[in-house]
Amino acid sequence: MPYAPKKTINREPRGGDASSKLQFVLIEQPSDTKDKDYKRMVRSHATRLQHSRARERQRAARAAVGVAHDAEHGLFHRQQFNHASRSPGRIASGRSSALADGGASTHWQQERDTVDEEINRVQSTSNSSLALVPSSSGSPAGADSPASTGSNNDALNDFLGAYFSREVTAIRTYALSAHQAMIPPGSSLGQSFSKSVMAMRTFALDDKYSIVGRALYQLKLDFGGVLKCYERIVQTHSADFERHYASQEIVIESSHVRFLGFVFSHPLVLQIAVLLTTRYLLMALGKVDHPKSTYQLLKLRGLIISNINASLRDPTYATSDAVLVTVMMFAVHELWYTSKEAYHVHMAGLVRLVNLRGGLAQVGSEDPYFERFILWHDANASRAAGCEPYVRKVKQPSKLAAPKADTDMFRMRGAYKAT
Structure with a gap:
């Protein structure tokens, strides 16, 4: 019998599983099974079927394990992209193309590749950034004592010791780097580190998507240096604050220690401090006018506005000390760095919140410190804005004398000279 070409018939079995499609090979005689073309056809079909089934198993595994992570990661980048697209002059193509080319896995791989470099930079950084902040005597911060010339790590550990409990020691490592280290999640170190990072973001900053940490990382600032700088700013302001109220019936001693403890107890206040x-x-x-700086500052400002609005939807928390302090501090920020109109908007809102609380005298009856805090901030900010103090518009105004205002109190004169 002359040799006849082989024929193939593709049939899909019942159930419609395309990955299990069968391929029948018709042969004319048994010797055809030894033909090299026949063998190649069988091997090719078996290999394709095995690869198809393996890909299906991989897709199923990823869907079962990575849905929550992908959803959170995608939401973060959607928020970042939407914010960037709404910002004038912001070119969002860099982030969007990175996501399109590599997706989440490529992004996290790039993060992992930069961790070692960032941690080494932070650990090798001296206290030079803190020397930019003048003390109340006019000398650079860190020049008062030999102990203050240590590394940022030592300074931050001493600083946070009074405000963080012993359970969050690992959080300081994250705070020093201001960057979430992408350690393999399966390792014991990765599990421990991820818990401390989540605690820092969730409880201290209420920053689920690490907007603060990422902004500081992009600006080449570490969280420890920012906190230490803020400590010096509070000490400088507290000296004037305590001078005004030293003769009052309630002497407020070490007000900066109390206020810093309050800052670390409330995410809203910590965010505006940052x-x-x-x-x-x-x-x-x-570097404040650099486009990258402008963009990152806008992200931090947007985070605070969003969280203030969320707090105002809670009838109980809306009039709390934390919200009052945050709105007051944010109004000062808007006065110097946005516009006077924005300052007046936020101060009018503060007046309404104080009235809902029962008046400024009621705030003072519950905690005299915050009554004086609002009086002192309002006096200095209103003088700078060229308007009368807003505390005169609240119900039950304070019986305390208004402090002497300093127009340049929040300018931190001479602070912008790098050494």
């Missing part, structure tokens, strides 16, 4: 200090450091470095 924004103010970050802008201050960028001014000291002469």
Whole structure:
């Protein structure tokens, strides 16, 4: 019998599983099974089927394990992209193309590749950035004692010791780097580190998507340096604050210690503290007008506005000390760095919140410190804005004498000269 070409018939089995499609090979005689073309056809079909099934198993595994992570990661980048697209002059193509080319896995791989470099930079950085902040005596911060010339690590550990409990020691490592280290999640170190990072973002900053950490990382600032700088700013302001109220019936001693403890107890207040200090450091470095700085500061400002609005939807929390302090500090930020109109908007809102609380005298009856805090801030800011103090518009105004205002109190004169 002459040799006849082989024929193939593709049939899909019942159930419609395309990956299990069968391929029948028709042969004319048994010797055809030894033909090299026949063998190649069988091997090719078996290999394709095996690869198809393996890909299906991989897709199923990724869908089962990575749905939550992909959703959170995607939401973060959608928020970042939407914010960038709404910002004038912001070119969002860099981030969007990176996501399109590599997706989430490429992005996280790039993050992992930069971790070692960032941690080494932070650990090798001296206290030079803190020298940009003048003390109340006019000398650079860190020049008062030999102990203050140590590394940022030592300074931050001493600083945070009074405000963080012993359970969050690992958080300091994250705070020093201001960058979430992408350690393999399966390792014991990765599990421990990820828990401390989540605690820092969730409880201290209420920053689920690490907007603060990423902004500081892009600006080449570490969280420890920002906190230490803010400590010096608070000490400088507290000296004037305590002079005004030393003769009052309630003497407020070491007000900066109390206020810093309050800052670390409330994410809203810590966020506005980070924004103010970050802008201050960028001014000291002469980088505040750089497009990257402008964009990152806008992200921090947007985060605070969003969280303030969310707090106002809670009838109980809306009139809390934390919200009052945050709105007051944010109004000062808007006065110096946005516009007087923005300042008046936020101060009018503060008046309404104080009235809902029962008046400024009611705030003072519950905690005299915050009554004086609002009086002192309002006096200095209103003088700079050229308007009368807003505390005169609240119900039950304070019986305390208004402090003597300093127009340049929040300018931090001479602070922008790098050494």
